[in-house]
Amino acid sequence: MQNLTKLKRLNLDGNQLTTIPALPSSLQELKMNDNHLEGLQRHNFRGLFKLLTLELEGNQLHDGNVLPTAFKPLGRLIYLRLDRNRFRAIPSGLPASLQELHLDSNHIEEVTESVLNKTLNLTVLVLSNNKLQEDHIAPRAWIDLPKLEALDLSHNRLAHVPSFLPRHLKQLTLHHNCIERIPGYVFAHMKPGLEFLHLSHNVLRDDGIHAVSFLGLYRSLAELLLDNNQLQSIPRGILNLKGLQVLRLSHNRIRNIPLNSVCDTRVAEDSNIVSMHLENNLIDRRRIPPTAFSCIKAYHSVVLRPQENEEEDY
Structure with a gap:
């Protein structure tokens, strides 16, 4: 295979390889997903200085059989996929050129202080x-x-x-955890601020969201997903999210939509919200104040049906 001096892309997915074969230095993309790789040594990638993409998903790689020097020859690597292996920590010695790192479905229990301090392009x-x-x-x-x-x-x-989130983060995905609380000021250090925050399928209650929980996101946040939690009211601080376009609060335990919880009727300005989901709560739609959604430009932007405590109207 080393003789294929013009080969740029090689896909060896779904075989029974236990080691990485000798490869031509012309390679830019290597896929060896769903094999039986039992480790990575430094010589495995020797000469592959042009490699940009490496996928090793679904193998038998773990902290004990991947040497910190394994990735050293890969000076131009920008995309690394190591999903479905057995890592307990993020591998060390990652290339400084790396832009995307995928470690889904491993056994990672901690993120140490120094493991990512060289991957400044991530x-x-x-x-x-x-x-x-x-x-x-x-x-x-x-x-x-x-x-x-x-x-x-x-x-x-x-x-x-988590505290100490990356300062320049734009998308934070946290669905399907056990999150009870968004601490006050947890986003305050971020510049320019998150655009997308996904907190669906957690255990958030009203007392877990404070008036300053969203501080730092007031101008930046465009999508906030809070469906499938245990909220009983519209979270505090929503009014401050001036850039919000999508708000999902379906599948909670919300009973009331008080005046000035979604739209501030004291201020005559339109909201940027184009999609607000409130279905599958405990809301009595007849008790919603007439001007509760007055700042939302399109009536169909607010989804209220069905509710858990009412039969669907037809």
């Missing part, structure tokens, strides 16, 4: 379906990564939104 980090708890994420694990814009921590064991 823009996307996926750690979904792992075993992370917020007290096992080091305070300086990723706060200073200058380009990290998308962080996926869904399907973990988080009990509250």
Whole structure:
């Protein structure tokens, strides 16, 4: 295979390879998903200085059989996929050129202080379906990564939104955790601020969201997904989210829509909301104040049917 000196892309998915074969230095993309790879040594990638994409999903890789020097020859690698392996921590020695790192469905329990301190070009980090708890994420694990814009921590064991989030993050995905609380000021250090916050399928109650929980996101946040939680009212601070376009609060326990909880009737300005989902709550639609949604331009933007305590109208 080394003789194929013009080969740029090689797909070896779904075989029974236990080691990485000798490969031509012309390669830019290598896929070896769903094999039986039993480890990574430094010589495995020797000469692959042009490689941009490496996918090793669904193998038998873990902390004990991937050497910190394994990725050293890959000086131009920008995309690395290691999903469905057996890592307990993020592998060390990652290339400084890396822009996307996927570690979905491993056994990762912690993120240490220094493991990402060389990956200053990282823009996307996926750690979904792992075993992370917020007290096992080091305070300086990723706060200073200058380009990290998308962080996926869904399907973990988080009990509250983690502190010390990356300063320049735009998308934060936290659905399917055990989150009870959005601490006050947890987003306050972020510039320019999150655009997308996904908190569906958690255990958020009213007392877990404070008046200053969304501080730092007042101008930036466009999508806030809070469906499938245990909220009994419209969360405090929603009025302050001036850039909000999508708000999902379906499948909660909300009973009332008080005046000035969605629209501030004291201020004559339109909301940017184009989609607001409130279905599958406990709302009596007859008790909603007539001007509760007056700032939302299109009537069909607000979805209220069906409710759990009423029969669907036809």
